[in-house]
Amino acid sequence: MDIKAYIDSGILELYVAGALSEKENKEVYDLMLQHPEILQEVLEIESAVIKLTSAAAQPSKTNIFSQIKEKLKFGNKEVKVVSIERTKYNWMTYTGWAAALVVGAGLLWTINQNNQLESAVTTAEIEKAYLEQQIEEAKTNLAATQNLLNVLRDREIISVPLAGQGNFATTYAKVYWDKKTNSIYLDAQGLPEAPEGKVYQVWSLTLDPLTPTSLGTIDDFNTDDNKIFAITNANESQAFGITLEPEGGSESPTMEQLYTLGVVASAP
Amino acid sequence: MQLDTLVSQFQKKDEKAFEALYNMYSASMQGVIYNIVRDQDIAEEVMQDVFIKAWNNSASYAPEKGRFFTWILNIARNAAIDKTRSKAFKNSRKNLDAEYFVDILQTSESLEDTTDAIGIKKFVSKLAKKCIKVIELLYFKGFTQKEASEALDMPIGTIKTRNRNCIKELRTIVLE
Numbered sequence: 001m002d003i004k005a006y007i008d009s010g011i012l013e014l015y016v017a018g019a020l021s022e023k024e025n026k027e028v029y030d031l032m033l034q035h036p037e038i039l040q041e042v043l044e045i046e047s048a049v050i051k052l053t054s055a056a057a058q059p060s061k062t063n064i065f066s067q068i069k070e071k072l073k074f075g076n077k078e079v080k081v082v083s084i085e086r087t088k089y090n091w092m093t094y095t096g097w098a099a100a101l102v103v104g105a106g107l108l109w110t111i112n113q114n115n116q117l118e119s120a121v122t123t124a125e126i127e128k129a130y131l132e133q134q135i136e137e138a139k140t141n142l143a144a145t146q147n148l149l150n151v152l153r154d155r156e157i158i159s160v161p162l163a164g165q166g167n168f169a170t171t172y173a174k175v176y177w178d179k180k181t182n183s184i185y186l187d188a189q190g191l192p193e194a195p196e197g198k199v200y201q202v203w204s205l206t207l208d209p210l211t212p213t214s215l216g217t218i219d220d221f222n223t224d225d226n227k228i229f230a231i232t233n234a235n236e237s238q239a240f241g242i243t244l245e246p247e248g249g250s251e252s253p254t255m256e257q258l259y260t261l262g263v264v265a266s267a268p
Numbered sequence: 269m270q271l272d273t274l275v276s277q278f279q280k281k282d283e284k285a286f287e288a289l290y291n292m293y294s295a296s297m298q299g300v301i302y303n304i305v306r307d308q309d310i311a312e313e314v315m316q317d318v319f320i321k322a323w324n325n326s327a328s329y330a331p332e333k334g335r336f337f338t339w340i341l342n343i344a345r346n347a348a349i350d351k352t353r354s355k356a357f358k359n360s361r362k363n364l365d366a367e368y369f370v371d372i373l374q375t376s377e378s379l380e381d382t383t384d385a386i387g388i389k390k391f392v393s394k395l396a397k398k399c400i401k402v403i404e405l406l407y408f409k410g411f412t413q414k415e416a417s418e419a420l421d422m423p424i425g426t427i428k429t430r431n432r433n434c435i436k437e438l439r440t441i442v443l444e
Contacts, residue, residue: 010432017406017431018338019413029332044443045435046337049296049407051442055388056299056372056408058308065290068319074283 006031007041016045148228151176151185160240162262164190173260175240182234186242188218189227191259194244201245203253204237207263212241217249239263275336279326290319293337297344303369303408304348305357314351318344345410368404388442399434406431 014020015028032039151157162173172190177183186202194200202215215231218224243250244257277285297318302311321343329339351357373392392400398420405411405419406427417424 008432010428010430013431013435014406014413014428016335016338018334018342018410019406019416020334021412022333025334026332029334042335044439046335048435048439048442050293050337052388052403052438053297053299053303053369053407054295056303056369057295058298058302058311058372060298060312061308062312064294064312064315065287065319068290068316068323069283071316071320072323 003035003037007038012038012042013045016042016049148185151178154178156180158264160262160264162240162242162260165258165261168259171259173242173262175262177233177237177264182232184215184231184233184240186218186229186231186240187227188221188229188242191221191227191242193222194218197247198244199247199249200242200259201249201253202231203241203243204233204235205239205241206236207238212253213237214249214251215240217245237264271336272331275329275331279329281323281326286319286323289336289340293340294319296337297340299369299372300341300344300408301348303372304345305351310351310357311348314344314347318347321347341407342410345408349410368400369408370400370404388438398430399437402427402431403434 011020011024011028015025020028028038028042032042152159156178158177158179160175160177162175163169164171171192174187174190176185176187178185188200191200199217199219200221201217203212204215205212213235215233215235218229221227221229239262241253241261242259243253243255244259245254274285274288278289294315298311298315301314301318302308305311305314318340322340325343329336333339370392373389401420402416405416406413411419413424413427416422416427420427422430
């Protein structure tokens with residue numbers, strides 16, 4: 001069979017057009033299977049016709065295929081076909097929103113972090129201030145203790161033990177008298193807490209004749225930690241005594257409430 | 269061959285294969301249908317009918333009866349022609365007899381952006397009236413060779429060779 005003459009007859013063009021009889025169609029099909037060049041010719045004719053007919057198509061107003069799928073009730077999962085332009089728009093939009101969300105979340109996180117850090121800084125500052133205060137107190141305490149130690153070690157200082165009297169025999173106190181500075185340090189650790197409404201009052205005494213001079217009340221006795229009190233004393237004291245008096249103190253000592261008493265050694 | 273596989277998948281009701289075939293042939297069918305009905309809304313309506321019919325009657329296609337393209341082309345032409353014969357269509361449309369696919373190609377603005385379209389416009393502009401008529405009847409209208417021979421008052425052999433030469437010219441333009 002002359003393949004070239006067959007092709008040139010124009011039958012293949014009619015085959016693609018659908019203008020042949022059923023018998024002729026079967027004939028072309030069989031020859032196509034036997035001769036690749038006939039198949040190739042058919043493919044090229046078909047391709048050219050598709051391009052020509054496509055050129056007469058008008059742009060679609062609707063998405064025809066998605067409507068076809070809808071009418072055929074194709075898998076509910078993918079009923080709508082989104083056009084390319086729409087996809088592009090969505091892609092941009094979603095990406096934009098996603099980016100905005102990420103940035104927003106990042107911003108919130110940063111703000112939160114900042115707040116936490118600020119709060120931490122504030123806490124640290126408060127702690128620092130508290131620690132500074134403690135150091136200051138410790139320094140003050142140290143200075144006071146040092147001072148006390150100096151007083152105790154000073155040769156010039158007169159030490160006067162005050163012994164418990166009468167009902168208060170178990171109590172005791174001690175007075176350190178610095179004559180140069182006219183001050184005494186009263187160590188009252190051996191006294192019980194003052195009852196409510198009462199205060200301890202410190203007296204300077206001269207013995208002949210017995211004359212008490214008030215050195216004042218110890219109003220902060222119960223709250224003081226080390227129970228050492230510095231008191232001014234410019235008197236020529238021969239003895240010191242401590243009585244419990246009503247709040248505000250008394251003009252003269254209440255002898256029934258005399259807790260401790262001690263005489264100054266006449267050594268100097 | 270890939271097309272054979274697609275078609276047999278389509279005949280097994282594979283939706284993806286159907287979509288692939290739609291994408292291959294939908295523009296061509298739209299051109300053919302529009303050329304017959306000359307109304308975009310109606311053309312889109314017919315398009316839906318054609319592909320739904322193809323899906324529902326996929327079993328009726330067999331390769332030995334012809335090309336798959338030719339099979340769907342027949343469904344499209346018949347559906348479009350049926351449409352023009354409906355009473356509603358006749359009432360709303362004027363006589364279309366004098367119109368050929370060439371008018372669409374020469375006036376359509378949607379063609380401007382593809383190189384194929386430029387080539388086809390060029391082709392159409394220098395096509396002899398005899399080519400236009402023969403292509404119109406055989407491809408766009410679905411005339412058999414005998415019907416075409418009667419309509420153009422030419423022997424079947426002349427129709428065949430003339431059509432062969434016209435398509436050859438088209439191929440040199442669009443397939444290079």
